[in-house]
Amino acid sequence: MKKPTGDLAMVKKLNTAIVLDAVLKHAPLSRANISELTGLNKATVSSLVQDLIDSQLVVEIGMGQSSGGRKPVMLLFRETAGYAVGIDLGVNYIRGALVDLRGNVVAEHQRALKHHDPGFAIEQLMECIQLLIGKAEPSPYGVVGIGVGVPGIVDDNGSVLFAPNLKWRNVELREELERRTGLPVTIDNEANAGAQGEQKYGSGRGVANQIYVSVGMGIGTGIILNKELYKGASGFSGELGHLSIEYNGKPCSCGNHGCWELYASEHALLEAAAPLGYGDLDTLLAAAEAGHEEVCRLIAATGDYLGAGIANIVNVFNPHVVIIGNRMSRAAAWLTPAIQAAVDRRTLSFHRKEMRILFAELGEQSAVRGAAYYAISRFFAAVKSGESKTSQFAT
Ligand SMILES: [Zn+2]
Structure with a gap:
């Protein structure tokens, strides 16, 4: 058989995409289910499903439920292809x-x-x-x-x-x-x-407007608006770690002064904890766990700064959720009250009403x-x- 050309080839590609998406979203399902879901006729669905089976992306499994008559063969996406x-x-x-x-x-x-x-x-x-x-x-x-x-x-x-x-x-x-x-x-x-990771597999599943704040040695943000990653004119959006929060603050490696990440990152916390003899996040969190008051106070102070930056973000984007991820999400227990208090104090009540602050469900894997x-x-x-x-x- 000749390969379809021009418009026909384009239609086939579109239909293949539709059928594959149906399997990805709704499997296990039958050919008849795909036809109902997509509006494509049964012959077209059968032919495209056969292509996907031949491509080893879809497999047939045992029989599904039937409302009478012959039980349909169910289809699964073959994730280990x-x-x-x-x-x-x-x-x-x-x-x-x-x-x-x-x-x-x-x-x-x-x-x-x-x-x-x-x-x-x-x-x-x-x-x-x-x-x-x-x-x-x-x-x-x-x-x-x-x-x-x-x-x-x-x-x-x-x-x-x-x-x-x-x-x-x-x-x-x-x-x-x-x-x-x-x-x-x-x-x-x-x-x-990280924003994509949380949107697809973590705390942002099903959330339309999500701001992901990655708090590690620096701070970065990933902005998802209407379920799409917002990348800006040149793909450079989201550098909110360099939001100015101290007018005459410390000099930053970006050339600015008083950037958010100088006060609210893991690096900032470790810098503040150095005089107490702590050199890394693990020992610091262990001390907090053991109830070391000064350490808990330092983490809360970092949380206060985190909340100040998040308040700015909330006022700008009016998101459904702000997700705090990366390494500092491990300090959630000691950060949360300070972050919440700062956000409550610094945002407009309209913006707060539907907004939740969450920590990354995928932890450090976002x-x-x-x-x-x-x-x-x-x-x-x-x-x-x-x-x-x-x-x-x-x-
Ligand atoms: Zn900076």
């Missing part, structure tokens, strides 16, 4: 996850990042990626791609233009990783990745899961446009 790698490049760590095509974590790896030199960091990234790829079971599509979240500003070509806390400028990260792995790579700001989601969604986009092929990179 391929895998993706997500990476969260932090200021002092690299976290990686291997996920299946549904985004379920299959394997994880984490290591400390001791130097920020791009050459060294990329070697460390590659080791982490190779290790995770090695953990993928053999599958029809193998590892379909890699997503990376980085603590900085990323352009459309996946170059890191500026990452103040890594001291990176103009690092062509996507090009380098694609060249070395032979896989499609997506790079985004880690707060955008960014790594969101980064992996980028790779998965890019794969699905290729499937829907008929460009994917099996086994190209099969492991």
Whole structure:
């Protein structure tokens, strides 16, 4: 049979996308269910489902419920038809996850990042990626791609233009990783990745307007409006860690003074706790757990600053939820009362009415899961446009 051309090919792509989305959202379901859900006729659905079965993305399972007559065959999405790698490049760590095509974590790896030199960091990234790829079971599509979240500003070509806390400028990260792995790579700001992670798999599921605040050594924010990531004119939105909150404040690595992250980040907390002899978040949280009053007071003071910045965000965006994620989400128990009090004090009551402050349901995994989601969604986009092929990179 001749391949359909022109308009027909376009219609087929659209219909394939519709059928695949129906399976992804509603499986297990029958061909008849798909026809009802999508309005496509049964013959078209059968033909497209057969294509997806041949592509090994959909499988048939036992019989479903029937209202009488022959029981229908049910269809499932085959989530192990391929895998993706997500990476969260932090200021002092690299976290990686291997996920299946549904985004379920299959394997994880984490290591400390001791130097920020791009050459060294990329070697460390590659080791982490190779290790995770090695953990993928053999599958029809193998590892379909890699997503990376980085603590900085990323352009459309996946170059890191500026990452103040890594001291990176103009690092062509996507090009380098694609060249070395032979896989499609997506790079985004880690707060955008974290926002996507929480939106797809965490506390932001089903929430239309969500602001994700990533509080680690710095602060970044990922803005989701009407369920879509808001990236701004050039993809640079969300640098709210550099919101000015002290008019004559401390100098920041970005060139400004008095930036929010200098007062409300993990780095700010550790700086304040250094005179007490604490050098890292783990020992600090253990002291808080043990009821050390001075430590609890310091965490609450950081929470007060966090709340001040969140109040500004709430007044601007009027979101349904603000989700606090990344490493400082571990201090939720001691941060929450101070954050809530500051937000109550500093926002307009109209904005507060429907707004909730939550902590990341995925804990420290928001960014790594969101980064992996980028790779998965890019794969699905290729499937829907008929460009994917099996086994190209099969492991
Ligand atoms: Zn700054």
